[in-house]
Structures are given as structure tokens and as C-alpha cells.
Amino acid sequence: MLTGELVRATVKDSKARPGFISHHQDRYRERAEDILACVGASLGKRRADIEEELEGILGDGVDRKLFDGLAKLVFDACEFAVQSPVPPRELRQRVWLESARRGPLSVVDVEGANTTASVFAAVAAELGVDPGPLPDALYADHPAEQRLTAFEAGNSQWLVDRYNLALVQALLFSAPRLDIRLRAATPARVRQVLRAVKFHQLCFTASRVGEDLHLELDGPASLFSQSSRYGLALARFLPTLVLQPAWSLTAVVAVRRFKPTLSLDQDSGLRTDLKDVGAYETREAAWFAERFVALDSGWTLDRDPTPLNQGGEGVVVPDFSFRKGGKVAHLEILGFWRKGTIENRLSLLKKHGPRNLVLAVSRRYCTEKAAELPAQVVPFAEVIPAKLVLERVEAVAVRSG
Amino acid sequence: MAWTVRFDGGTLVLHGAGKDALPDGFEWDDRIAAARAPACAYAALVDRCRTDTIELADEARAYNKLPDLRHLGTRTPREYQKEAVAAWRAARWRGIVVLPTGAGKSFVAETCIALAQRSTLVVVPTLDLLSQWYGNLQAAFGVEIGALGGGRHEIRDITVTTYDSAWMHMDKYGGRFGLVVFDEVHHLPASMYLRAAESMIAPLRLGLTATLERTDLRHELLTDVVGPVVHRVEIPDLAGDFLAPYHVEVVSVKLSAEDERQYAELRGTYRQFVQSRGIRMSAPDGWTRFLIEASRSREGRAAFKAFLAAKAIAHGGPRKIAMVRQILAEEAGRRAIVFTNDNATALKVSRELLVPCITHHTDVKERRWILDAFAAGDVRCVTTSRVLNEGVDLPAAEVAIIVSGTSTVREAVQRLGRILRPSGDKQAVLYELISEGTTESAASERRREHDAYR
Secondary structure (H helix, E strand, C coil), X not given: CCCHHHCCEEEECCEEEECCCCCCCHHHHHHHHHHHXXXXXXXXXXXXXXXXXXXXXHCCCCCHHHHHHHHHHHHHXXXXXXXXXXXXXXXXXXXXXXXXXXXXXXXXXXXXXXXXXXXXXXXXXXHCCCCCCHHHHCCCCCHHHCEEEEECCCCHHHHHHHHHHHHXXXXXXXXXXXXXXXXXXXXXXXXXXXXXXXXXXXXXXXXEECCEEEEEEECHHHHCCCCHHHHHHHHHXXXXXXXXXXXXXXXXXXXXXXXXXXXXXXXXXXXXXXXXXXXXXXXXXXXXXXXXXXXXXXXXXXXCCCCEEECCCEEECCCEEEEECCEEEEEEEECCCCHHHHHHHHHHHHHHCCCCEEEEEEHHXXXXXXXXXXXXXXXXXXXXXXXXXXXXXXHHCEECC | CCEEEEEECCEEEEECCCCCCXXXXXXXXXXXXXXXXXXXXXXXXXXXXXXXXXXXXECCCCCCECCCCCCCCCCCCCHHHHHHHHHHHHCCCEEEEECCCCCCHHHHHHHHHHHHCECEEEEECCHHHHHHHHHHHHHHHCCCXXXXXXXXXXXXXXXXXXXXXXHHHHHHHCCCCCEEEECCHHHCCCHHHHHHHHCCCCCEEEEEECCCCCCCCHHHHHHHHCCCEEEECCHHHHECCCECCEEEEEEEECCCHHHHHHHHHHHHHHHHHHHHCCCCCCCCCHHHHHHHHHCCCHHHHHHHHHHHHHHHXXXXXXXXXXXXHHHHHHCCCCCEEEECCCHHHHHHHHHHHCCCEECCCCCHHHHHHHHHHHHHCCCCEEEECHHHCCCCCCCCCCEEEECCCCCCHHHHHHHHXXXXXXXXXXXXXXXXXXXXXXXXXXXXXXXXXXXXHC
């Protein structure tokens, strides 16, 4: 992550423009390569020495802040460890005790006086080691003295991508909330986004704007004061958004003393190395749609994945919504989910509704207690029984507001 | 109609209450179609339900009653300690007690914890204090104590944490404690830390401090989240009774000729830049403006570097280290603490004089070792940057040396508190090393205007 003083952004007409860089800009790509090469060739060196060596590459010019940012991200991908002939802590304790035993150091270094050298000599004799490296080893465990043991960074393209993403993340630190839009998102994609929302302990408000699903993200306490309290969580959420096929975001951020708006979308060039998991579309949904339409029931079927709230404790993203004459019902398919999730879902459904939700649950998870299942639940083996769903839909559908 | 309340990320979510008759502190949250309040509204909610005989299903409260909790100590509280505890209790278990350093704040807290018999969180500013409270509480109650911070993450019925960790974790554990004790409560008004206090349901709250007043007046915010000042004992009330006399010696240190030349040159670079940009450093936003201007150009960056380098010379030049060496030789046999302004100087003292050093890099275990060795007399001197300033027990320290300080009055008082502690019949000495002809001389003048130096 980039810290506040490394952020580069300009403000024009109340709009924030992050100082993105491109891999095609030679001087940035070359500098990124230089930094990676310098640190990559420094295995075993002290952190302070690597930083000093980098000084020459980072220079003192107008791009210093940018290069400092690249270096920070490279250091974030490094591991440092202690290397010393004697464990530094043990060495310190011996030296301090020996020094205290001998009393204060002499004010003047004369022959036979109590000096640091005589303390180290005594400790070295005790340990049976050479006293030469001991003064340096004394604090070998301090961050600046630790040595580079692993370097996990990628190539210059990786660094440029990471830098651009980190710039946006750093701007989001100051954002009180984040407004996002997902275009024509599948229920699985919306669930993927909402899982990340929940994981980062954020709250959302959902609404439908034409083809788009609009989500406002903030945190529980945002109700009382709009602060940057959840900025870090919003920043950590960002990579999941970047994975989406069609998205946009807006947020009011702080740039120096200004409060400009940051607007970005899938064409802004952001990339993440976060793994894209959990957005898989199951076959059951397609098979079901086919069969349901064939029933010609008069209910229209649509795939509006607007999340349904369950008292702030849970969320349902319907796979299908059914509409007829002002009435509406929803279907959620629980196929490959874990049993725990299903039990949790049933208890939330009992507590908070929604009453007009039908759940199609894989029979693998509900054989034992089939009799105890609420009427809203339709068990299925391979194919979801469309007729049964229709019956339930007609039973639970409510007038939409 | 029954209400249901649960804890959610530092807030309370209330189901069942009507939209237009919400209890104090609650607001309607459209996102979840339920009422929500900061977690600290818990006490008022429970009161309200009791008064109006509303049935409340309480899923928020995750703290325990501890009916078997007893203070194992045999010490009789001093009169002013008894008064403090009684006043806190009379204020419905909420409020702040102001006691000078060394007057037994922790004993007051332990007495309050024993009275409350509820799961308790003690919040402290530093890792030193964390390990100290940890030891004290274990001895006082003979139970396992939890710790959150400094690499440890164990929640128990009595847990100690730092303000930083509290800020990070109270969204999770804010329902877990019935009593919260804020040590050095004047730290709490920083807006981040206030949020930690708001994120806890703890109906019982105690704040402790020696120096409540802040120059920014934010201490007034404490009344809402901790309670009013319920008891106050000032330094003059105690002096002569429990606190040892001390005296201050200001030692003027001349810069070496080379340092003097460099210092003048660096200050020149810095001053010229500040003047050329029209920045008045005495203005309230002077420092911020300097930082902004400094980051914008090559000259600015050079000026900033010069500023830091000049400061480093004034704070920890070789002549100063030599002076520390000399004082330690003169005071041989007495226990000394050397305070520095920054880690670099503390490390320099440690490397050159071979005495233990505590900075924020020092982990809890090594701090413990150093403080124990110091208490046992196995080491005679400890050097530290600011981290040790507040309330850490170093009972036998008789000499303090301030190598460098840009401290505010508050810090100076806290530092004095350290050697104010009774120890034998010897008078404590505070040495303050001032680089002649630098900005330090002025800061030292300002500091001596405070009560505690008189």
C-alpha cells in the first residue's frame, strides 16, 4: 500500500486525477526495472544499505515521489530477516550485564581504562567468538539492520499495475463511502462482490438503475458521521471490484485541502493479481429457465440480481425474479454451497424473510429432515422441478411496492 | 412488544422499536430497515427498557459477571484513594479520576475492578504499560490476564490492550467488556481513539490521568464517552507526603566547532527557504505549510533535510553523548534513566555507552527483561526515546538525564513523575542537557514555567 505522502493526484474542476503511469512510458518502465533489478540483486544485504543504494536510482528530481512509491511497493514484496553470529538479543543482554558489572565507562580512553572495547572483548571471550563483528551485531535485529532473504516481486509490468491500483487505494483511504455500479452483472458476480463487502465488514445500499446495479458502500457507523473510518476497508475491497467485467466507481476523496470526486471504470486501466474465484455460473440456472419458460405460466422471468436485505444480518441475491400482474417472487438456488450456509440461510429466512423467496436446495443437503423443511424450500437432485417452483411462487408472491 | 438488540461492528442494531419512538442515541438505518446507535448507547438503552418495562432480548452483551473476583492485596488504600473510588461509584460507575503520577492510580483502578466484578478491558498508551498492567493485574487478582497488542491476541475476562489495538479491534470485541478503564485518559480525545470508546458497550467506565487538560481543549469530549471528572488530587496536595523531593540541573553543552559550523549552515538553508516562501513558523498552520511547500520542490526537500539534520545536531551531538558519559561516571552507583527525543539518539547512547535501550522497536519481552534487570539493580542505566514517558514503574531511578527534548509541558511533567517516586533517602536529580545557542535553549525556558518545576 502507498502511504499518504506518496500519493500523486491532481485536482481539476473538482475531479481527482490519480497520477497513473503507463508501462509504455520509457522513463517509468526503465526506473521500475532499475528498482526491481537493484533490490532483486540485493539478497543478503542490510535494509539500510539497500535503501542507500536505491538513493542513486530514485534521484532527487521531480519524479522522486513517484519513484519512492514504486520502491515502497517493491519493499512490501520483500522479506527481511536477522543474520548475526550471536543472537542479537542474547548478545545485548550479555553486553549490558557485563558493562553494568564493570561500572560506568571511563570518561577518557586511556590504557587499562574501562572502555566499550574491553566490554566487547570480555563478552567475546565468554562466548568464544571473535570480538570484531560484535559491535555491529548488537542491533542486527533492528529493521534497518535486517537482511533481505526473499524477494517476491514480479516484473516491471506487475509493478506498474500494482502502483496504479495502490494509488487509487491510497485515495480511497480518505473516502467516507464508495458508490459503485455493476453493468448486467450475473447473480454469481453480485454475490462475489457482496461476499467481499461482508468480508471487509462494510454495509451496502442497493438499487437498480436501468441495466445497472448501484451499490453504496460504507460502514456500520457511517450512519452517525461520514468519516474516513472505513477508508482502509474500501481500499481493500477495490481489487474485487476491479475483477468485474463492467463496473464504475465514484467516491469523494481528500487531495491536499480539496475534496474532489474520483470516478473510474473498467477502462481506466486498473489491474489486480487477486484470484477471480466464486463467480462461476451453475448449469442448473440455465436448465431451470428453459423449463420454466416452457410452462407458459404467465409469470415473466427476469434475472435482476438486486440484493434483498435480511435485517442487516444476511443478504439474498436472487437468481430469478418472477412477475405477474403487479406481484413478485424470487428464487435463489443453493446448489454447491456448504451445509452451514444453508442452515444459516434457513434461520435468517425464518427471522427476517423475505416471505416471497423460494429456495431451491440441493437434495444432498436436505434429505434427512425433508419433512421439517419450510414450504418455501424446493429440494432438487440434478434438475430443479419447474412445476413445483411455479406452485410455490404462486403461493408466496406479494404485491411489489 | 419485545425489542432485540445485537452488536454489529462497533454499533448496536435494534429490532422492534418503532421508527418514530427511537431510544436516545439511535437513528433509523434504511440500509437494514432497523435502528442503529454507536455501541456506547448501550447503558442508556438498558435503562430505558427498565424504566418503560420494555422486554429486551439482549444479544449484544457478551461480558460476564465475575462474582468470585477478589483483590488479593493486603494494602489499605490511602484516604484520597478511598475518596476517589467512592466518588466514581457515586457517579454511577462512570467518570475520570485525576491523580499525580506516583499516587497509586493502578491501585485505584484495581479497587474499582474488584468492586465492579464485570469483564474488564484496561486500555493503555504504550506496550511498556501493557506489560506492567498485565503483571500488576495478575498479582492483584490471581487470575489469567488477557493481552491484545504487542504481538499478543488473547481475550480474557480481564484484558489489557493499547489505544492503537483498541481502535483496531473494538469493532469486534466491543460487546465483550462491562467495565473499561482508560489509563492516561488524556490520550483518548484523539478522534481515532474516541471511536474505540464509542464502539464499546461497557456501561461502566473509568478514566485515569495525571494531566487531563490538553492545549486543544479536546478533553471536554471525554464527558460523553467516559464521564465527568469525579475526583481530583493535585501535586501540591501530595508533595512531602508521598513524593520525594527532587532538583533540576540544567547543563549547558557547547557544540563542537565543526557541529557549530554545520548547525549554522543548516539552519541558514532552512530559514532562507521558509522566508522565501513567506511562511511564518509561529502561525498555527506554519508547520503544515512548511511540510507542503517542502514536498513541492528540490529546494524544499533540501530545506527539510537541513531542518532535520540541524535538529539531530542539537539533540544528540557527540558532546552531549560525552556529557551523558561524564554524568553517569559521576553518579556511579545510582540508577539513571537517559531520555532522548528520538530513537536514533537513544540507539547512539546505547551503542556508545553500552546501556540498555528501549524504543518502539523493543518487543514486550525484551522491555520486561530490561525493566526487571533495572529494578533488580543488574543494570544501572536505561536509555529511551519518548516511549517510556508515561507511568511505567521504575521505582529505584534516582537520576534522570534529558538529552534532548522538544517536549510540551505535559511530557515534562510525566518525565518528572518518574524520579518523583520515593526511593531511599537520596534526593533525585533531573539533568537537562541543552545545546548552547540552538532552538533548544528556548524550549527549556518554556518548560520551566510549569508548576511542577518550581
